[in-house]
Amino acid sequence: MKKIILLQAMLLSLISCNKTPLKKTADYIKENHSKTVILSDFTNFKWDETWLISGSIGGDYIKLMKEQNINVKKIENSKNTEYGISKDYFNTIVYVYNKEVVYYEFPPDTREIFSLAPEQPSALLDFKISRGQIIVLSKDNSICNVEDGELVPINPIKIYQIE
Template sequence: MFISIVALTSCNKTPLEKVLNDIKENNPKTITLSDYTNFKWDEVWLISGSIGGRYIILMREQNIDVKKIEDPKIKYGMSQEFSNTVVYVYNNKVVYYEFPPDARDYMALASEGALALLDFKLERGQIIVVSSNNSVCEVKDGDLVPIKPIKIYENMDEKLK
């Protein structure tokens, strides 16, 4: 019975929580994001900052249906604006989005100081788009660095004002 409870618990984890768990347990040098999802996606948008009105406008300009994220769940109030957002797109529709895990998600770890437990080290206003066909990321001290992004947008916080 214990095994089924563990399996059920691990099924409820988000893709990035699964990545974080794998990094802590196995210390891989690279990970493939598509290995951690149980849904179809064509590309993932790694966005510096909360998915809000400005980024939704950009995604619409790229002909992506963003209805699923019209009103994103804000987990931590104003501080969420400074968190990264990961948006999975399939057939030009948003199918899932999440915020990378941080210490606020794990209250026991909140006393460790730094909030980010998993990060993509994006520059302010940067968006990196990665294909599901090549979603390999290098793991560097808990950070994920996409090896072959298909698009990189710079200074989007300024361009979308």
């Protein structure tokens, strides 16, 4: 019996290893009906800031990050992801450690659930941020309220507006 339980735990851990931080967050919210989440609870890498970006990564957002002395080579040198680096209908989350981008992702969407995927995919989880806005959270305070499938940052350390 102990072997079966251990094997189940190992399989569960292997399955969850392949999930992105936002997919883990979305699953947690769905399973627990949570009204708040802490983003740092769902990452397994070092980061000290996360930038929540309105829209896709590029242009003025990259320029602003460079102006803040953040090394964005991971984004600039990235090969296109499965769905491309630009997902205009979604926001983007960028994790930064020691002024260097270490990871970025788009919120999970209905593409992986084929029966729900319309011509235009919709987000399973997204951020409540205004158009052209960047909200920066620290790892020590990455708490977000959950409102209708959107994460609402509680205590941002910086807010930028791109015109």
